[in-house]
Amino acid sequence: MEPELISKKDLLLTCGISYGQLYRWKRKGLIPEDWFVRKSAFTGQETFFPREKMLARVERILSMKDEDASLDEIAEAVSSAPLPDTxxxxxxxxxxVVSSSALDLFGERHPGTDELRFAELLAVAVADTLLGSGDAGRDEALAAIATIEEGWTTCEAVSCDLVLLRKMGVSIVLIVSSGSELMADTGARVVARIGLPERIEGLKARLRSIERGERQ
Amino acid sequence: MSDTNRPDTKIAGAGTVTGGMYGEVVIAGAGTVSGDVDCLAFKVGGVADVQGALTAQAITVGGSASFMGDVKGTDVVFSGNADVHGALSAETLRISGVARIDGAVSAPRIEIRGTTKIGGDCEAETFDAQGVFSIGGLLNAGTVSIRLYGGCDAHDIGGETIDVRLASAWAFLPFLGDRNLTADSIEGDTIYLESTRAKVVRGANVTIGAGCTIDLVEYTGTLTGNAGVVASRKVSAGA
Known part of the structure; x- marks a missing residue:
């Protein structure tokens, strides 16, 4: 399904921000380039944004600004680039951040690994969600971990979703670009579709707040 | 500037330099750089053909230079003729000669005094043009200041303060031809326009000065316009 869009003008009115602010945020990399959707309108071309993602992002930027964060700090917090640490x-x-049962699953795949890289953490967190919601079984969660670990370079570069498909007890885990349509044959069912950019952001925010907590 | 890891190199006649790490690279004659170069200073007084990407702190082109790859520098000055086939990023970019950049340009401070053609987007905190430019993509800057000496165009312009005026006084010479700015859309907080042709102008406080043709103006604060040159349609977008 095509995500619902919001026009630039409506966005500014709804959020009470100015053109100048929006362009500044764009320059600072606070808003991903692929969120700017150009569509033709009666005045020529107009810019639209994916509504939910954009509203959430603006709210986040504004709330961080209220806490006196600099634009560079906000850029770092909201960017989809991974944290360098393990x-x-x-x-x-x-x-x-994640449950120990999800980490045990990861441990099965990588015995003896106590330090997780960000990509691995993302994989575990997604598996955790799948297990927690009851959407996926153990093997499917393991497959999700493997898929994200292997597809990480792609997930990092473009907005992607993780999709779990099931047909007659056989399951397949896929990574598809965000917003793309998915057609499967009639017997197949999309059990779960998880947006990775949101997860990456959520995880980073969580990790940062833990870091801050430790320092205080 | 000499350093064991970063030797200096100079081409005074005709010659080729291979890519690598250098201190100072000076091309006074006709020189070819055959690969990617990382140096402290890159100076072209003659003719240079750089076949790779260039990373340097200071880049000065007084002669003529062509760069096949991306150019990345701290202080970049093009006073001669520069042709960049990739993207260009710098802290300060000053163009007083003729420059063509196929890719995107990004520098906190951009000063244009000559003629510049940019194929991609152009991002700056301060964009100060007193010359002629053409930008194929979006010109996005905190402060856009344009003094028109000739025909300028950008696909779109966005920023906080956008100020476009005809260059004054002695610049009124007949051979200069048309002096105007053309853009599809211009969006900003405070906008002042003269001699501008745009499909749509959107902003908070908009002033439309002499010689403008704007199809649609949308404003949330104030709209000021000289009689007879105002837009064909005005929409107050204020809630």
Whole structure:
């Protein structure tokens, strides 16, 4: 399904921001380039944004600004680039970033690994969601972990969704670009579709708040 | 500037330099750089053909230079003739000669005094043009200041303060030809326009000065316009 769009003018009115602010945020990389959707309108071309994502992003930027964060700090917090560090299992469980059962699953795949890179953490977090919602079984969660680990370079570069398809008890995990349509044959069912950019952002925000908590 | 890891190199006649790390690269004659170069200073007084990407702190082209790849520098000055086939990024970019950049340009401070053609988008905090330019994509800058000495165009312009005026005084010479700015859309907080042709202008406080043809103006604050040159349609978008 095509995501619902909001025009630039409506966005500015709804959020009470100015053209200047929006262009500044664009320059600072606070809003991803592929969120600017150009469509022809009666005045020529007009710019639209994916409504939900954009409203959430503006709200986040404005709330960080209220906390006196600089635009560079906000850019770092909202960008889809991964954090460079690795994260230990212990701090992830303590900070309640992911559940220990999801981490155990990861441990099965990589025995003896106590430090997770961001891509691996993302994989575990997505598996955690799938398991938690009851949408996926163990094997499917494992397949999701493997798929994200292998597809990470793609997920990092473009907005992607993870899709879990099931037909007659056989499941397939896919990574597709966000917003793309998915057609499967009639017997197949999309069990779950998880937007990765939102997860990446959510995780980073969570990790940062833990870091801040430790310093205080 | 010499350093064991970064030797200086100079071409005074005709010659070729291979890519690599250098201190200072000076091309006074006709020189070819056959690969990617990372240096502290890159100076062209003659004719240079750079076949790779260039990363340098100071880049000065007084002669003529063509760059096949991207150009990245801190202070970039094009006073001669420069042709960049890739993208250009810098802290300060000053163009007083003739420059053509096929890709995108990004620099906090851009000063244009000569003739510039940019194929992609152009991003700056301060964009100060007193010359002629053509931008194929979006010109996005905090402050856009344009003094028209000739025909200028950008696909779109966006920013906080946008100020477009005819260059004054002695510049009124007949051989200069048409002096105007053309853009599809111009969007900003405070906008002042003279001699501008645009399909749509959107902003908070908009002033339409002499010599403008604007199809549609949308404003949320105030709209000021000289009689007879105002837009064909005005929409107050204020809630």
């Amino acid at each position: 994260f230990s299992r212990e701090e992830l469980v303590q900070g309640q």
